[in-house]
Amino acid sequence: MSETMTHDTHHDEHPSGIKRWLFTTNHKDIGTLYLWFSFIMFMLGGAMALVIRAELFQPGMQIVDPNFFNMMTTLHGLIMVFGAIMPAFVGLANWQVPLMIGAPDMALPRMNNWSFWILPFAATMLVAPMFMGDNFMSGQGPAFGWTFYAPLSGQYDKLAFFVFAVHLLGFSSIMGSINIIATILNMRAPGMTLMKMPMFVWTWLITAFLLIAVMPVLAGAVTMLLTDKYFGTSFFDAAGGGDPVLFQHVFWFFGHPEVYIMILPAFGIISEIIPTFARKKLFGYASMVYAVASIAFLSFIVWAHHMFTVGMPVAGELYFMYATVMIAVPTAVKVFNWATTMWRGSMTFETPMLWAVGTVFLFTIGGFTGLMLGVAPADFQYHDTYFVVAHFHYVLVSGALFGIIAGVMYWLPKWTGNMYNEGLGKLHFWLTMIGMNLTFFPMHFTGLAGMPRRYSDYPLQFAEFNQISTIGAFIFGFSQLIMLYLIIKCIKGGEKATDEVWEGSHGLEWTLPSPAPYHSFDTAPEIK
Amino acid sequence: MSFKHNNIMTKGLVLLGLWLGVVGQSVAEYNLNFPEPVNAVGREIYDLHMLVFWICVVIGIGVFTMMIYSIIKHRKSKGAVPSDFHESAKVEVVWTIVPFIILIAVAIPATSTLIKLEDTSDADLTIKVTGLQWKWKYDYGDGVSYISSLHPDHNKARQLNSGIDVTKIDNYLLEVDNELVVPINKKIRFLLTSDDVIHSFWVPKFAMKKDAIPGYVNETWTTVEKEGVYRGQCTELCGKDHAFMPIVVRAVSEGDYNAWLAKQKTAAAAAAAEAAADKVWSKEDLMARGEAVYKGKGGCFGCHGANGEGVATFPKLAGSAIATGDAAKHIDVVVNGVPGTAMAAYSGQLNDLELAAVITYERNAWGNNASIVQPADVKAAR
Ligand code: HEM
Ligand SMILES: [Cu+2]
Numbered sequence: 032m033s034e035t036m037t038h039d040t041h042h043d044e045h046p047s048g049i050k051r052w053l054f055t056t057n058h059k060d061i062g063t064l065y066l067w068f069s070f071i072m073f074m075l076g077g078a079m080a081l082v083i084r085a086e087l088f089q090p091g092m093q094i095v096d097p098n099f100f101n102m103m104t105t106l107h108g109l110i111m112v113f114g115a116i117m118p119a120f121v122g123l124a125n126w127q128v129p130l131m132i133g134a135p136d137m138a139l140p141r142m143n144n145w146s147f148w149i150l151p152f153a154a155t156m157l158v159a160p161m162f163m164g165d166n167f168m169s170g171q172g173p174a175f176g177w178t179f180y181a182p183l184s185g186q187y188d189k190l191a192f193f194v195f196a197v198h199l200l201g202f203s204s205i206m207g208s209i210n211i212i213a214t215i216l217n218m219r220a221p222g223m224t225l226m227k228m229p230m231f232v233w234t235w236l237i238t239a240f241l242l243i244a245v246m247p248v249l250a251g252a253v254t255m256l257l258t259d260k261y262f263g264t265s266f267f268d269a270a271g272g273g274d275p276v277l278f279q280h281v282f283w284f285f286g287h288p289e290v291y292i293m294i295l296p297a298f299g300i301i302s303e304i305i306p307t308f309a310r311k312k313l314f315g316y317a318s319m320v321y322a323v324a325s326i327a328f329l330s331f332i333v334w335a336h337h338m339f340t341v342g343m344p345v346a347g348e349l350y351f352m353y354a355t356v357m358i359a360v361p362t363a364v365k366v367f368n369w370a371t372t373m374w375r376g377s378m379t380f381e382t383p384m385l386w387a388v389g390t391v392f393l394f395t396i397g398g399f400t401g402l403m404l405g406v407a408p409a410d411f412q413y414h415d416t417y418f419v420v421a422h423f424h425y426v427l428v429s430g431a432l433f434g435i436i437a438g439v440m441y442w443l444p445k446w447t448g449n450m451y452n453e454g455l456g457k458l459h460f461w462l463t464m465i466g467m468n469l470t471f472f473p474m475h476f477t478g479l480a481g482m483p484r485r486y487s488d489y490p491l492q493f494a495e496f497n498q499i500s501t502i503g504a505f506i507f508g509f510s511q512l513i514m515l516y517l518i519i520k521c522i523k524g525g526e527k528a529t530d531e532v533w534e535g536s537h538g539l540e541w542t543l544p545s546p547a548p549y550h551s552f553d554t555a556p557e558i559k
Numbered sequence: 560m561s562f563k564h565n566n567i568m569t570k571g572l573v574l575l576g577l578w579l580g581v582v583g584q585s586v587a588e589y590n591l592n593f594p595e596p597v598n599a600v601g602r603e604i605y606d607l608h609m610l611v612f613w614i615c616v617v618i619g620i621g622v623f624t625m626m627i628y629s630i631i632k633h634r635k636s637k638g639a640v641p642s643d644f645h646e647s648a649k650v651e652v653v654w655t656i657v658p659f660i661i662l663i664a665v666a667i668p669a670t671s672t673l674i675k676l677e678d679t680s681d682a683d684l685t686i687k688v689t690g691l692q693w694k695w696k697y698d699y700g701d702g703v704s705y706i707s708s709l710h711p712d713h714n715k716a717r718q719l720n721s722g723i724d725v726t727k728i729d730n731y732l733l734e735v736d737n738e739l740v741v742p743i744n745k746k747i748r749f750l751l752t753s754d755d756v757i758h759s760f761w762v763p764k765f766a767m768k769k770d771a772i773p774g775y776v777n778e779t780w781t782t783v784e785k786e787g788v789y790r791g792q793c794t795e796l797c798g799k800d801h802a803f804m805p806i807v808v809r810a811v812s813e814g815d816y817n818a819w820l821a822k823q824k825t826a827a828a829a830a831a832a833e834a835a836a837d838k839v840w841s842k843e844d845l846m847a848r849g850e851a852v853y854k855g856k857g858g859c860f861g862c863h864g865a866n867g868e869g870v871a872t873f874p875k876l877a878g879s880a881i882a883t884g885d886a887a888k889h890i891d892v893v894v895n896g897v898p899g900t901a902m903a904a905y906s907g908q909l910n911d912l913e914l915a916a917v918i919t920y921e922r923n924a925w926g927n928n929a930s931i932v933q934p935a936d937v938k939a940a941r
Binding site: 089090091092093095096097098099101164168169171174175176180182183185186188260269270273274275276309310311312313314315316317318340341342345348349352353356357359360363364366367370371372373374375376377378379380388391392395396399400402403406407408409411412414415416476479480481483484485486487488489490491492494 | 618619623626630641645716718721724725726731733755761769772773778792793799
């Protein structure tokens with residue numbers, strides 16, 4: 032691909048220093064910004080999780096008061112979902128979508144810059160009230176859970192900060208999605224039909240539609256809260272004729288698709304990595320695409336499985352139970368396809384493959400508990416206990432997060448031109464695996480035994496499992512510093528990566544030189 | 560599968576627990592699974608839970624074995640050569656249909672259990688439960704109505720750096736001042752609502768969990784087969800002290816229940832008469848009763864501090880403008896609450912005497928020195 036190299040020279044006068052990053056319209060720069068932002072948020076959200084775990088290390092209140100504790104659980108959830116996971120996926124899309132479809136850049140580069148630069152402001156707005164108390168311990172951050180149920184959130188006197196932060200996050204996500212859709216639909220290399228697109232591109236295309244559909248719903252929910260609080264409306268206020276349960280319907284109509292927004296691109300990444308390291312084509316490409324599409328569709332019609340205990344009519348509960356357990360079918364198809372792709376391949380286990388296989392194993396456990404939760408009568412027992420916490424961390428940490436790390440490790444040599452240190456990569460993987468399971472596996476037991484979630488203190492019978500979880504969380508948390516070190520080291524230098532990087536690699540991005548030049552695919556490649 | 564069969568399961572889980580290391584000696588004491596339910600629906604739910612669990616285990620073993628086998632055998636380092644199959648309509652259709660059939664097999668018993676669980680008809684008695692930040696109010700009708708909050712000793716121990724070793728406290732966080740009393744072997748219907756934010760009423764062994772939502776009256780039911788004390792907790796985040804509003808139920812024989820209820824009725828009538836009588840109370844009496852309400856039933860100290868010093872972001876009362884200023888404003892805040900904040904309206908929770916006493920106490924404790932308030936003043940302000 033030397034023609035892309037020579038082509039490069041005549042418009043290579045991009046500014047350097049801070050201006051390069053502020054004004055950049057280059058998809059690779061913006062991808063990098065997203066990924067670093069996400070990493071910083073991951074560290075911040077992680078630090079909050081460690082405060083939670085430290086407080087729960089033993090029964091009794093030792094470190095923070097209950098209000099501060101609730102603030103930590105709330106901000107941890109919000110920061111991880113909106114600050115770490117979602118921006119990381121957008122960062123990966125920015126880097127990889129153009130490279131994988133043979134496009135020179137994203138379709139709307141200026142909007143791309145804007146969608147990123149909104150994020151730091153949104154995050155600041157979200158976290159700022161934490162520093163508005165008399166002292167740090169009386170911080171006034173949101174403390175009503177990441178689901179901000181009315182009327183509890185209405186009691187929060189800095190609600191406007193939260194609402195505007197969510198609005199900004201929503202703008203950013205919607206603009207990012209429009210850009211991704213426009214890029215994928217208009218800028219594919221000649222010959223790349225939809226059914227020839229890499230799975231990562233497919234999953235992002237579907238995710239972007241989900242985002243455009245549900246972010247406005249979230250914006251509606253927070254706006255109604257805002258007018259209830261400051262302008263005398265009563266959408267959710269029973270005293271004024273409103274309906275607190277309406278809030279939950281609106282929230283989960285956003286919230287359930289949202290959880291799939293956080294997993295579908297990870298499915299895409301896994302579907303790229305496993306074939307590469309099994310040296311075998313993805314099994315059932317077409318059924319993978321249909322499975323993702325049907326998961327996306329189903330995700331719109333199951334929202335009230337988060338609300339079995341609000342007192343819906345039995346018929347409603349039955350419907351939501353049936354629809355929910357149906358999601359297990361396309362999910363199972365995906366897992367079977369990955370397992371079959373590995374079957375009779377010729378596998379090697381470099382770091383990205385370790386992460387991908389680890390994701391399949393652990394995500395499957397989360398899928399199983401999802402099925403259990405979907406069975407409504409049993410959910411009456413599980414609901415709002417640590418069993419749910421275990422479920423969603425198995426799908427989000429060892430699904431979404433591990434998928435992201437797998438993708439970063441997989442494409443890092445293409446981005447930097449250097450191989451990362453394999454030993455460090457493996458160390459990071461194994462420590463994270465141990466930490467993750469030690470943290471979240473015992474939560475299944477604490478939940479079944481009856482410990483409610485979002486509790487700042489708990490009865491003595493839950494002490495031992497909480498202790499294990501806390502130890503696991505610290506192992507998990509501090510292992511992530513290895514990843515930071517590994518990435519910086521890889522950016523600075525290391526063994527030079529070849530163009531293909533991986534022996535079994537397939538797809539357009541591997542036809543470019545490593546590192547991928549600042550401008551790539553100025554002339555579109557031909558797909559046969 | 561019946562409840563007794565859970566032995567294998569328990570053993571399996573215990574082994575897992577051991578595998579987790581750290582745990583050590585007393586694993587057997589911990590619950591690794593649902594606590595044993597005390598009624599028929601609870602056992603049905605338990606069996607359903609175990610059914611789905613075992614289905615997951617079987618499928619999991621299948622998929623994981625296949626993956627582990629290929630991870631071991633189909634490695635490049637073992638000389639494995641990749642085959643090139645990459646689709647098979649037959650296989651793909653089969654593994655779409657089979658899970659579907661399994662789901663139908665689960666959905667059938669789940670449907671029948673769910674219908675039973677939600678059938679609150681033909682109840683023998685009804686108790687109204689109101690969720691309040693952060694306590695429960697139980698209402699049996701006929702004026703028998705009382706507030707149940709975390710036991711004061713536990714409450715003291717759970718404060719940040721209380722210096723009390725909570726591991727020495729029996730049933731830490733699961734003890735209340737006034738228990739909910741129910742008869743055994745009766746169908747008990749609970750009507751649930753809330754005066755402030757959403758709470759959720761859960762007693763694990765009763766297999767019963769329902770949200771208490773302002774503006775709604777939700778229904779749920781249970782029967783208790785064995786006498787004893789059953790403990791539960793609030794399961795919907797309701798603010799700062801969400802973890803500190805336990806539910807303690809004492810299930811007694813029908814005879815004991817009736818005797819208890821009769822006694823409550825007499826006491827309720829006496830208290831109502833006392834509060835209604837247009838008596839003028841001395842400052843000392845009001846202060847003494849007020850302190851008891853402030854630190855007990857009213858739960859005021861939870862936000863305003865045991866010495867009126869305020870907790871976290873909640874306002875301080877010692878020397879505050881309202882507690883030392885005009886009595887009418889002070890009465891209004893306590894009786895009607897402050898909308899949009901955690902300050903509840905206490906008109907429904909406390910009677911006139913209790914309100915007058917607690918307001919007087921707040922105006923004259925911790926160095927405050929303002930007017931006293933009589934029950935008649937409160938009555939006039941309602
Ligand atoms: C087999 C597929 C799945 C099923 C059947 C399923 C089912 C459920 C159910 C019924 C609940 C509600 C539990 C309760 O609150 O009582 C739940 C909670 C949750 N699930 Fe899943 N789930 C599945 C997969 C996933 C995936 C893939 C994700 C995200 C990557 C996810 C994320 C979550 C989250 C975040 C919550 C908790 C939300 C909260 O209350 O804070 N789930 N799931
Ligand atoms: Cu959901």
